[in-house]
Amino acid sequence: MKGHDLLNDVLPDEALIHILSYLDVPSDRGSCSLVCKRWWQLESETRHSIRIGASGNPDACVTAVVRRFTGLRDVSFDERFGFSLIQNGDATSRRGRKRRRGTDELSPLLTESLWSSLSDSGLMLLGQGCPRLEKLTLVWCSAISSTGFKSLAENCCGLKNLELQGCYVGDDGLKAIGQFCKLEDLNLRxxxxxxxxxxxxxxxxxxxxxxxxxxxxxxxxTDATLAAVGKNCSLLERLTLDSEGFKSDGVQAVARGCPRLKYLRMLCVNVEDEALDSVGRYCRSLETLALHSFQKFDKGFLAIGHGCKQLTSLTLSDCYFLTDTTLAAIASGCTELSSLEINGCHNISTSGVRAVGRSCRKLTEVVLKYCQKIGDDGLSEIGRGCKLLQALILVDCSAIGDSSIRSIAGGCPGLKRLHIRRCYKIGDKAIVAVGQHCERLTDLSMRFCDRVGDDGLAAIGAGCPELKHLNVSGCHRVGDAGISAIAKGCPELIHLDVSVCQSVGDEGLAALAGGCRSLREIILSHCRSITDAGLGFLVASCTKLEACHMVYCPYVTAAGVATVVTGCLSIKKVLVEKWKVTPRTRRRAASILTELCMDL
Structure with missing residues (x-):
């Protein structure tokens, strides 16, 4: 009935709050808050999180924010970026700019061009205005000292999660946090x-x-901190250490005192074998282990394999002295392993990976980067033994060829993600096998694989209808025929990268326009056969396109750029040479081109 408010007269506050909880996009919540005073009040009271960037007057911004949103529990300040919008808490919508109380207070702050840092006064205001604060993130807030943290700790005793990055807080501030708050998660970078x-x-x-x-x-x-953690924090479950100041004694103290430890990540060049030995002995609940740049170890891995039976994820990066024997020891003991990443461990060879394939039958993800000694036999064993594999990532593994990928395809029909980069022995025979056996594949990347061409893509198009992401950047043998096969058989494709594919031209784009109507991002840079006509075909049908990269396409002119900008209502990003952007195009699409348009 005209003039009668059905929603507000019938729905109680609880029902409206429940409806608002389904709106994940900040702009949608902001738009709803402008409907009426009641909705504005409910949205203000139920908003629990907000992210704030750098602004000209951050302390005044805090005052406006805590007055506008009274129930905040998660607040993040990130002063690496400009304050163009309060994400997860914007008070204005993109379409309707109706003024309300609270919106008027924030709008001048959103457009402030000068920059200053959040101070102790602002932190004090935050603590006083958000007594129910549970999570606080401060990134590069260099003006904050212990004074602000003392006030915050006194007012926000329920603080559970604190993340500080690039902040100059001192010991007195942390002492206050330890005195008044019961932290569960502390992140210091x-x-x-x-x-x-x-x-x-x-x-x-x-x-x-x-x-x-x-x-x-x-x-x-230093290790004194780790000794205190090991002595007092018996409930610790996750630990990440990245510093040269830590040595084996500190890690041993944590291992002995924190038996519930489930996640351990270390980049500590001075930690040696005895630390890993203690982890294997005492941390029987360990599920994730990530070691970076470890130089001195041997027996420690034997202890990990013997004691950490629940280990499911293992990352070994730049561990130059790791051998096949130690990797086999972990594989034989940690049979629950589901994720394995080996990055730059140059002494790992085929026999080590073969041992993993024989023992770890529950693997779902394998990542091998810069492993020159791993050959086909090792990866083939993964294909024979790990039937649950869903993701395989290979980077610069020069000894791996078609036979191993064919074994993976035949033995792992549930494969969903396959990334291959600069593996020059892998060609069409391998990709054809993937297309024939892996019908659930959704993400395929074959960057700079010179032997992959149209035959491989034809098999993917015929056998992988669920493909959503395809990257064939630098595959010179890929042309219009391969792209046309993808367009015909993969209607759900949303991301395509054909950069540096000289044989891809307008015919391929026309096929994409006919078959891939859901395409959202396309990268065409360095494609010398693409013209304005091909772009016209693309934008006429792919109405959901959000990003288009077309740098160094010599036959794309200013007219083609204008076609993309004006023809795609959803376009958000266009990367192109500056001289191809006319003043008229720039006026119509400044937000799209201003930051991404470059002289090249």
């Missing part, structure tokens, strides 16, 4: 002012609550 004293206070004050700890590039933190 590039915090030069933090020393062992502050973190020892956290370990003591949050002994019964701390479950996750990240210490990365904090040069004044």
């Amino acid at each position: 590039f915090c030069d002012g933090v020393t062992d004293l502050g973190l020892m206070a956290i370990a003591t004050g949050c002994a019964k609550s701390l479950k996750a700890l990240i210490i990365s590039v904090c040069p004044r933190v």
Whole structure:
């Protein structure tokens, strides 16, 4: 009935709040808040998270935010980026700009061009205005000191998650946090002012609550902190260490005192074999282990294989002295392993991977990067033994060829993701096998694989109807025939990269326009056969296109750029040489081209 408000008269607050909870896009929630005063009030009270970038007056911004949103529990300040929009809490919509109380307060702050940093005063205001705060993230907020953290800790005793990156907070601030808050998750990155004293206070004050700890590039933190964590924090489950200041004694203390540890990631060049030995002995619940740049170990891996029976994810990066024997020891003991990544471990060869294939039958993901000694026999064993494999990523593995990929395709019909980069022995025979056996494939990348051509793509088009992502960048043998086969058989394709494919031209784009109406991103850079006509075919049918890269396409002119910009209502990103953008095109699409248009 005209003039009668059916929604507000019938629906109670609880029902409207439940409906608003289904809106994940910030702009949608902001638009709903402008419908009426009641919706504005409900949205203000039920908004729990907000992200804020750099602004001209961040302290005034905090005042407006806490006044507008009274129930905030998750607040993030990231001063690496400009404050063009309050994400997850914008008070204005893109289409309707109706003014409301609260919107008027925030709008001048959104357009401020000058930049300054959040201060202690702003942090104090945040603590006073958000007493129910549970999670706080501060990134490169260099003006904050311990004074602000003391006030925050006193007002926000329910704080559980604290992330500081590039902040100069000192020990007194961390001591206050440890005294008043029961932290569960602490993340410190590039915090030069933090020393062992502050973190020892956290370990003591949050002994019964701390479950996750990240210490990365904090040069004044040493093994004394880890000793305090091992002594007090028996509930710790996740630990990440990235510093030269940590040695084996500290890691041993944590291993002995934190038996519930499930996740351990270390980039510590001074940690040696005895640390891993302690982890294997005491951390029987370990599920994820990631080691980077470890140089001295041998027996430690034997202990990991013997003691960590629940290990499901293993990452070994730049561990130059890791051998096939130690990898086999882990494989034989950790049979629950589902994810394996070996990156730059130059002594790992075919026999080590063969042992993994024989023992770890539950593998679902294998990543091999810069492993020159791993040959076909090792990967073929993965294909024979690991029937549950869903993802295989190969980078610069020069000894791997068609036979191993054919074994993977035949033995792992559930494969969904296959990435191959600069593996020059892999060609059409391997990709044809993938197309014949892996009908669930959704993501295929074959960057700079010179032996892959149209025959391989024809098989993929015929056998992989669920394909959504395809990258054949640098595959010179791929042409219009292969792209046409993909267009015919893969209607769900949303991302395509054919950059540096000289044989792909307008015929391929016309086929895509006919078969891949859901395409959202296409990369055509360095395609010398693409013309304005091909772009016209594409934009006429692919109405969901959001991004188009066409740098160094000599036959694409300013008219073609204008066609893309004006023909795609959903377009958000266009990458092209600056001289191909006319003043008229720039006026019509400044937000799309301003930052991405370059002189090349």
